[in-house]
Amino acid sequence: MSRLASERAVVADLVAAMRLGRPSARTLAETTAIGGLVIALTIAGSLGVRELIDRSVHEGFPAAWTPLLMAAFAPLAATALMTVMEIRAQRATLRSAARMTETTFRHLQHVRMVDIDPMSTGERAARVLDGPEELAYFIGWGMGRLGMTIATAIAAFAVGFALNWRLTLLALAVIPAYYFFTSRFDYGLRRLAAERRLASGADVSAFLHEHLSGIRLFQQHRHEPLSQGRFDALSARVRTDRLREFMAGRVAADFGIALSWGVGPLIVFGYGSFEFTQGRLSTGDIGALMSLVLSGLRVAQASEMRWFDAGAIFAAARRLKDTLAMPVEDDPITEALAVARPPSVEFDDVEFTHRTMHAPVLRGLSMLVEPGKVVALVGASGCGKSTTAELLTRLFQADAGDMRLDDRRLMELRLLDLRRTVGLAAQDPFFFNASVRSNLTFGLGDVDSAALERACRVAQIHDFILSLPDGYETGIGERGSHLSGGERQRLSIARTLLRDPDVLILGEATSALDSVTERRVYEAVLAESTDRTILVIAHRLATVRNADRIFVLQDGQIVEAGMHADLLENNGPYRHLYERQTVGVN
Amino acid sequence: MTHRQLLLLLGYIRRRPLIYLPGFAASLVGVTFLALIPLGIRHLLDEALPAGLWLPIVLTVLGIAAAQFLHRGLVIVNRIFREIADVSMAHDIRRDLFARLLSQDGYFFDRNVTGDLVERLTGDLRQVTFAVQLLVLKGFLSTFEIIAPLVAAFVLNWRLALVLLAFAPTLYIMKRLVAPTMHAANAADRAHAARTREYVHEALEGARMIRSIQAQDPALARLRDLNHRRLEEGSFRVAFTAAAARNLWSFVRAFGILAVFAIAVVEVQAGRATPGMVAAFVQIALTYFGGLGYSSDYLADYERVAAPWRRIAPLLDEQPRVAEGRERVRLSAADASVQFANVSFRYADDRLEPIRNVSLDVQPGEFVGIVGPTGSGKTTLADLVLRHYDADAGGIHIAGHDIRSLLFSDLRRDVGIVPQDAVLLNASIRENLQVARPEARDADLIAAMRHADLHDYVASLPDGYDTVVGDRGVRLSGGQRQRVAIARVFLQDPPILLLDEATASLDAITEEHIQTALARVRASRTVIAIAHRLATLRDADRIVVIDDGRVVESGAPHQLLERRGLYWQLHATQFGAGAQTA
């Protein structure tokens, strides 16, 4: 891409980012107005100074009071106004950052599962948390300082004619010179450096997240020295990348900036001396002009701060754009559609291949679950049982074939309706580091305690919860780590039941339960589910023995189906599996 | 900051003292130039110009411009060294923090949440090192920006200089006024930042769950709420207090300038000062009060350091409750016994005891099965053996050694575990295996994976062992993840093996393959296997039944069936009454 084209793309990114942060034209107008006032006050201060030096010191009090008060308090008023503006700009900045965080967060919550799965949690979090701040600074800058700079220019011209217009014009030439130098940065270079720094920052965050949440693995395998070594290297990379970013394309611009600070006095005092000898300027004029130039430079410097950051801003804008460009889950239907309760569930010649695999997982899976029945899906580890469940909730899209709920193709339903209809208690449930109650009711709004307790009773976890120090308000740790494996699984079942799904999928949801508890759970769930279609996925065949129908999945297809007793008679794969689990157990 | 926390911080500054030297030097020289400027102005206006001689005028003007240029240049040099000091200090602290975290125990990780810890090592740390450099180098600089104009002032007119000096103590008053509010705002801001990161981490880790219950909107609403609270209670107030302090300061400055000018008028009237001197004083006063103003920013900078440092420093001092022993051992299969003697344990003071007075002797080479209702304390027993926690009473011995006296590295080398929840890294399958044995070659990996019955599958993947398994291994099936964990323990090859529901996510046939491989290994090994699926334990020499943290039954499987206790009951539900005789 040509440099110009890439710059243009970057600007487009930035504009898009600005739009996200939503700075309003009104705020910009306001800051410009306040900026004008600030400049006027600054000028009043300088005029006061001139007056003092030229006249008042000779005339003495009380004539001196007016210029004196002007010199002292005009700048005070200016600072006060600037503070107001600064605070407004900061608030706007922080708000924009928060808004952008929310936007990326929301987007990631809707991105397709295939795209989000490969990204580690740390990286996802870095995308949400680590770019927006930089971008928002830019927006805050635009709002807070841009207006100010515009105002400076206007006011400076005005005052130029009041004092000595030739000198003023000359002196104020410093400010454009200043901008010229600061814009000499090679933004491409700075952006690259910033991108690298953002990437290594995300790596650190991902590394830390993985190590801290999986600390036992590393401790168990005495991996600490290696981990430390890797972290040190990563940390050193961050250090280098940050320094590189700081220095990238900087030296020349810095030199120029220092030069403009030198050039200001040179012009004022040099040309001023000439005008003085010509009798067109007083000592006071020179003093006043000098303070005008210095405050002009100070304003320019304040706005320059952000020019330095432009690289980082562009890099963050690009990252934001990349994140927001990730495709979201397909959800074309907008109309709510109800399915009959309990619905039938049908798979018709479904094919599916996971992205990292050559071979399809499902090759023409067909399966009909009649309404209100309890069916089981069994098969070897890795044969595609969980995948089947995930297809049913459209976490993935089937490559071919049809799936139907109550004669409606899944694609005819809104995701919202589909996932409310199909409840999945998963193999490896996820929990927030929060109380039992808030985990169970997450996303449901107000749930009355009776319903909550009922779901927990069915899942055989109510009594346990009551035994906790704060009952339903007890925190359960990160991912529920303060609970045993079986307790987590029962909570997950309760969470699903609480949502009262029409189709309940128990995907290895009781693998960590002892058989007595497991049986109690199933009995209670069944008693509760007279109008529900239930799909049980299990390896422990005792779990599924009583199902209305058992489907055996092998090589991506259903190879056998029937009731437990029939299947045993069949002498097929099911019987084979079953025997392995019972032989030798006295 | 407590005294100790301050010392810790100073320790990091002292660790690389030389980094600060160029910055200091640049400041000193730069400030000297700054002090020269007003003297130059006075000379120009009072002497050179009235005299009307060109050479002195040109020289003075050039001098003023050069001094200004050099001053700015040195400010920039100072800034560059500040950055170097900043990133170096961050690097030092980050490494130390990580080392500390690696050595923490189960108690610590029960109390601390990943997202919060990550925030301390990233957001909090960034703020600390950035603001520390402001305090140190910019602080140094502005001290000179106060002193240099004062010196110039004394050279010009001591009465005016005294007026300036009189304003210095206001700094202290300011600190008393604003500090507490600033402190509270900063602390709140950091706490909220951590909470937000924690939540974002969790909600993105749980993206699948959130999606499958269609709770994306509530998930977003919670983030909005957190953001809102952070802004209102933290960030906005931080911005506001800092700005307020600056404003208060300019109030002081206004009066300062007023006083300077008033005295100047009097001095000129009395013939003790010239107009040129007054112009110079304008310059001096602006610089001086500017310097003092910066010092008021100190306060803000100090609080910006203190609040996050209060979150970081305790981590640097954190001592794990589970203290590592010193003794070195190398177990052989012949002496690999495990003994629990009257062990009792609780995770936290407000929790019930999940382990109550457990005694259990596992002989070298024995295969002991542990069964019991969910939540009865089986996993906890394994945690205790590996010293993620320490028993509150009683002791655990391995080959006659109290485990508390052993080096962690020896203990964990000789006791391997397949945990109930396999941890997978978002890395290639090879890297996931090599965690267990970094020097393992492909042949070793393949052998282990064959035992775990997963090699064929991995070999069939387009990228084979280089396939990246996704966050927490989501791109593998549940049983495949578990088999990776089993392969790890085959690679580790320890004399004592803890299997915590190691085959619970496997079908019977795969399990059988793995059992066969394990049986071969088992011959020379001590195995403690926890399982709900009783078929898994059919070859066990002995089965121990745990209920509610106590050993309630123990014996060979057939003996336990005869007793018609808890084991019998579990067995009956799993195999039906008829299966007992099958």
Ligand SMILES: Nc1ncnc2c1ncn2[C@@H]1O[C@H](COP(=O)(O)OP(=O)(O)OP(=O)(O)O)[C@@H](O)[C@H]1O
């Ligand atoms: N997100 C994914 N990306 C790539 N491959 C995947 C993904 N999820 C699953 N697979 C692969 O698809 C196959 C089927 O996986 P699935 O989780 O459906 O198996 P399963 O029948 O549930 O097995 P288990 O009983 O072990 O849980 C496995 O080989 C697995 O490695």
Ligand SMILES: Nc1ncnc2c1ncn2[C@@H]1O[C@H](COP(=O)(O)OP(=O)(O)OP(=O)(O)O)[C@@H](O)[C@H]1O
């Ligand atoms: N980190 C923890 N903090 C507080 N309590 C905990 C913690 N870990 C486990 N517990 C509690 O200790 C008890 C025993 O848990 P443990 O994990 O040992 O059970 P388990 O026998 O392995 O059960 P399961 O068969 O369900 O895996 C449980 O009631 C659990 O809630």
Ligand SMILES: [Mg+2]
């Ligand atoms: Mg599965």
Ligand SMILES: [Mg+2]
């Ligand atoms: Mg357990």
